[in-house]
Amino acid sequence: MINIKVLKNAPKTAGVYLFKKVGLPLYVGKAANLKKRLASYFRKNASEKILRLVQEATKLEWIETESEIEALLKEAELIKKYRPKYNILMRDDKNYFYVGITRLRPRFVKATPGEQGSGGQAKEEFPRIFVTHQPAGLQTINHKLQTQHIGPFTSGSALKETLRLLRRIFPYCTCAKPHKRQCLNSQIGRCFGYCCLQRNQQHPYKLEYVGMLTDAKQEYVRNIQSVVRILQGKQTKIATELKREMRIATVQQDFERAAKLRDQIAGLENVFSHRQFLEVRLPRGSRTSKTTRWYKIKQVLQSILGEKNKISRVEGYDISNISGTEATGSMAVFIDGRPAKSEYRKFKIKTVRGANDVAMLKEVIGRRLRHGEWAYPDVLLIDGGKPQLSAARAILRKSDFPREVRLPKVAALAKKEEELYTEKKEQPIRLSALPRETALFLQRVRDESHRFAKKYHHKLREKLYRGE
Structure with a gap:
């Protein structure tokens, strides 16, 4: 004992x-x-x-x-x-998590019988990364993909957060199937866009198409390999190799590549110096650490937004449409740092014709403010940049707020640049300059409002296609 x-x-x-x-x-x-x-x-x-x-x-x-x-x-x-004996006793296999990586097959070579794994498993043209409970291959509609697995990991949420952070440094595709339209992740630099490159069925292997993607494909494969090696605990070796490549690129005056490598090195160092990571994942009922964490986030928000009073209710807004059709808006609500999903609201755009996100945002916020029976927000976080920030402020100034209710602070968070626009500062604040807990919270509010708006937009489009 x-x-x-x-x-x-x-x-x-x-x-x-x-x-x-x-x-x-x-x-x-x-x-x-x-x-x-x-x-x-x-x-x-x-x-x-x-x-x-x-x-x-x-x-x-x-x-x-x-x-x-x-x-x-x-x-x-x-x-x-x-x-270990007690790791097995305290959990069964289904309670562990694994990272699966689909195996690589050259994109411009058709699969041959020799590329099939046991049981009809196939290799993919562009490897994908996914999280699973059991290392048994990723089931698709007609076959199983041959996969490599890393694990076991005990915390699924911590593992997914690790992958999310690594994907910012080493982008890779997460879409399940190829599609023609450019995905959102490729627009904000989190994906190479290969999932969007659905082949021309008549001429799938054109030489110019092959040449155009060769270099980019090699970089994609390097990114996947880097993520795999990091998950295997080889992050120090990865950092050393990146530094060596950066020095070579600088000597060769390839400054664009050197700058990219520099950002990857800095991102990797930032991830592995992060000391507030596992604390975010707490057992149910553990409220003390959650309260302390929200208190810290709240203090930072009060400072950057110029708010002296308490911040509790944060509302996130986003617009979703394709060329103005079936346009929707969303309101995601967070109270004391936690999502309050029962208070989420969705809006079908009624007064705006054509693709005008700013006008649509004005409509959504205006309609929201007419609901005096809803709790008033302390902060509005808009998905967008300066135009969206100005639009929200204009609507708030025109609104008829009760005297006892203070106007909420407004901020706008741009996706691609990851910059926060506020009423207080002329220049935007880079999220990387904020404490990680605060940056993650702002991103979560923004991403949740985007998810909710997109879900409603897709629902309306499906109804339109069905003729309902």
Whole structure:
């Protein structure tokens, strides 16, 4: 049995811990704060399995990491290596998460029988990355794709957040099928757009088409390989290679590539120095840390928006349409940092004809403000830039707010540039300059309003096509 005195030397940093017996791990876990997490194993009200683990273990070890993401990756590596007894007892396979990577097949060579995996598995022209519970291949309509799997990971939400952050540095496609229209992610630099390059069925292998994409395809494959290696815990090697490539590009006066590599290096360093990562994922009922985190976000928002009063209700707005047809608007609501989905609202544009997002936004906000029975917002976050910010401010100035209600602050968040426009500052604020918790919150509000507007827009288009 482990003596509780061992906790005196436990650090308050992120890392991985191992309960051992006769040199072999019984259980492997991760923590944002090792000292705090390990102390939880010695509480009197601990579960029966935890009490049994502490009694059976003879040694407790830990490995400090630079960040919570690194702890997540290290934990997965150790669980895969040792398959500890209590990791299996406390979870079944369906509770673990794996990253699947579809295998590469040259885009301009048709699949041959030799490229089929066992059981009719096929390789893909452009590898995709997905999260799954069981490493059994990604099922599609007519076949299974041959896949490589990395894992197991214990936290699905932390894993998805890691992939989201890595995708900003090393973009890759996430669309399930090719399609003709350019996807949103390719417009904001999160995707190369290969999912949008549906082949011409009559001439799918034109030489000029092949030549145009060869270099870009190589870069795409490098990005996938970089993400895979990082998930395997090789981020230090990746950073070293990127720095070497940047020096070579600079010597060759390829300054555009050097700048791109510099941004990737900085992004990678930023991700792996992030120390507020695992804390975001808390067990149900754990409200203290959530409240503390929202308090910090709120303070930053008050500072950048010039708001002295309390911020509680944040409303996100977005417009969705194609050339003005079946245009919709959305209002996503967050209260004290959490989505309040019962208060989301959708709007079908009634007064604007043609593609005029600014006029549509004015209509949506105007209609929203006429609902005095809805709680008033403290902040309006608009999906857009300066024109959208000005439009929202103009509507607010004309609105008939009760005297006891203060006008909400307005900000606009541009997708591609990831810049925040505010009433207080003439120049936009780059999200990368804000604390990560605040930047992530603003992006979440923006993305949620976009998702909600797009969903309603698609619903209206389907009704139109069906003739309803």
